[in-house]
Amino acid sequence: MARLAEILPLVRSHGLKVNVDVLTTIGHHEENLENSLPPDWQNVVDPSGRKCLGCFCPADPGYLGYVRKLYAMIAEIKPDFIWIDDDVRFFSHKPALCTCFCDRCVANFSKETRRTYTRIGLADALEKDEYPFVLRRKWLEHNRTLLDGLLRVIERTVHSLCSEMSLGFMSGDSCYEGYPFERLARTLGGPHNIPVRWRPGGGFYSDGCLFGLVEKAHDMGRQIFLLPASVEAIHSEVENFPYQVLKKSARATVLEGGAHMAAGATGVSFNILGPYTEPLSEFEPFFREIRKARPF
Numbered sequence: 684m685a686r687l688a689e690i691l692p693l694v695r696s697h698g699l700k701v702n703v704d705v706l707t708t709i710g711h712h713e714e715n716l717e718n719s720l721p722p723d724w725q726n727v728v729d730p731s732g733r734k735c736l737g738c739f740c741p742a743d744p745g746y747l748g749y750v751r752k753l754y755a756m757i758a759e760i761k762p763d764f765i766w767i768d769d770d771v772r773f774f775s776h777k778p779a780l781c782t783c784f785c786d787r788c789v790a791n792f793s794k795e796t797r798r799t800y801t802r803i804g805l806a807d808a809l810e811k812d813e814y815p816f817v818l819r820r821k822w823l824e825h826n827r828t829l830l831d832g833l834l835r836v837i838e839r840t841v842h843s844l845c846s847e848m849s850l851g852f853m854s855g856d857s858c859y860e861g862y863p864f865e866r867l868a869r870t871l872g873g874p875h876n877i878p879v880r881w882r883p884g885g886g887f888y889s890d891g892c893l894f895g896l897v898e899k900a901h902d903m904g905r906q907i908f909l910l911p912a913s914v915e916a917i918h919s920e921v922e923n924f925p926y927q928v929l930k931k932s933a934r935a936t937v938l939e940g941g942a943h944m945a946a947g948a949t950g951v952s953f954n955i956l957g958p959y960t961e962p963l964s965e966f967e968p969f970f971r972e973i974r975k976a977r978p979f
Contacts, residue, residue, distance in 0.1 A: 684757065684759070684760050685760075687703070688760040691761075700763040700764070701762050701763050702762050702764045702765065702766055702851070703757050703760075703765050703766070704765075704766040705753070705754070705757065705765065705766065705768055706770070707768070707770055708750060708753070708767060708768065708770055708771050708833075708837075709727070709738050709739055709741060709770045709772075709776070709833075710735070710737040710738035710739060710770055711770040711776070712737055712776060712777040713735050713736050713737040713738075713776075713778060714737055715737075716736055716737060719736075720739075720749075723745065724739050724740070724743045724745045724749070725743040725785050725787060726738060726739060726740065726785075727739065727740050727773070727776050727779055727782035727783040727785065728740075728783055728784045728785040729779035729780050729781055729782055729784060730784050730802065730803070730806030730809075731806075732784075732802065733779050735776040735777065735778060735779040735782070738770070738782075740782075740785050740787065741829055741830070741832065742783065742787050742788050742829060747833070750836055750840070751836060751840045754840045755844060757841075758840065758841045758844040758845050759844060761845060763848075763849075764848060764849040764850065764851055764880060765841060765848065765849075765851065766851040766852075766853060766882065767834070767837065767852050767853065768853050769853040769854065771830065771833065771834070771852070772830075772855065772857065772859075772860065773826050773829070773830070773859055773860060774857075774858075774859035774860070781859060784802045784805065784806065785802075789801065789802050789805055791825070792805065792821075792825050795821065795825060796818075796821055823859075823860070823861035826860045826861065827860055827861050827863040827866065830860055830863065831863065831866055831867060834852070834867055834870045834871055835870050838850060838870055838871050838872075842875075842877070846875070847877060848877070849877055849878050849879065849880055850877070850879060850880070851871075851880030851881065851882060851918075852867060852868075852871060852881060852882070853881075853882040853883075853884055853920065854882070854883050854906050855883075855884050855902075856885065856902050856905065856906065857906075862906075862909050864881075864906070864910050864911075865909065865910070865911045868881070868910065868911050868914050869911070872913070876913070878913070878914075879913070879914050879916075880914070880916040881910055881914050881916070881917045881918070882917075882918050882919070882920050882952055883903045883906035883907055883917065883919055883920065883948065884919075884920035884922065885898075885899040885902040885903065885920075886899065887899040887922075888922065888923065888925075888930065888931065889930040889931055890930070890931045890932055890935035891930075893935065896938065896939050896942060897942070899939070899942075900939075900942035900943055900945065901946070903919055903942075903946040903948060904946035904947055907946060907947035907948060908947065915949060916949060917947065917948045917949045917950065918951060918952040919940065919943035919944070919946075919950070919951050919952065920952055920954060921936060921939050921940050921943070921951055921952065921953050921954060921955065922954040922955075923936060923955045924954070925957075926955065926956065926957030926958065928957075928961075928965050928966065928968075928969075933968040933971070933972040934972060936953070936955060936969055936972065936973075937969075937972045937973055937975075937976045940976070941976065941979070953969070953973065955969050
């Protein structure tokens with residue numbers, strides 16, 4: 684953060700705003716564990732008891748203390764805004780799938796429903812729940828509340844240091860959390876309704892099958908439709924991971940951004956630069972195509 688604090692004025696001197704994207708708040712998957720945080724707090728757990736050692740449960744008070752320190756460090760260098768990445772979700776933290784079924788979460792859900800569950804018993808009850816899905820709806824609300832509570836910790840931490848700072852959230856298709864986008868946007872805006880940014884995302888990493896572009900644009904439209912009207916800065920994610928220029932052409936990259944805007948986005952966030960093992964000249968065709976398409 685100290686190094687970034689030195690760099691931010693240099694970037695701003697070129698007329699650009701500066702944001703910090705927090706790639707890992709909960710954690711994405713079980714990856715790069717040798718350089719990751721030790722499991723000092725509760726990892727997320729799926730119904731079968733599998734943990735994801737790269738992801739932490741936001742119901743753990745110790746973990747929330749870490750979140751406060753993390754976002755305070757970022758807010759203190761005063762970027763123009765802060766993005767919260769799409770690891771803040773409860774579905775698909777490999778090798779776990781549906782989370783979190785840790786002892787604390789199961790106990791909390793038991794209190795909420797006034798019934799005593801074990802992890803296995805709760806998983807079985809959810810599996811057997813039939814229309815009108817009373818228990819599953821309560822589990823959806825449990826997940827929404829847990830997610831909202833984590834974002835509330837972030838909002839209060841950041842706005843206690845920078846009261847006018849805008850926060851942004853990257854979403855995906857949130858079936859497991861029940862698409863609580865309006866609620867989350869209100870939380871991130873805080874008591875003074877600071878404008879909130881949004882970055883809807885999805886998976887389209889190669890143009891080998893262009894129908895994936897159509898599917899992702901459809902996913903975008905579904906996410907954007909559920910946003911409150913107060914969210915105006917909707918920058919769709921165009922991600923060319925793993926940043927191999929032969930996997931997605933410059934033309935397909937620009938077409939994807941246009942499709943997302945047709946689906947309701949108000950801008951495009953191009954995540955297309957690689958990990959700098961290749962010369963930047965490799966990526967110049969992408970920027971030429973983006974520049975040509977900007978008037979359209």
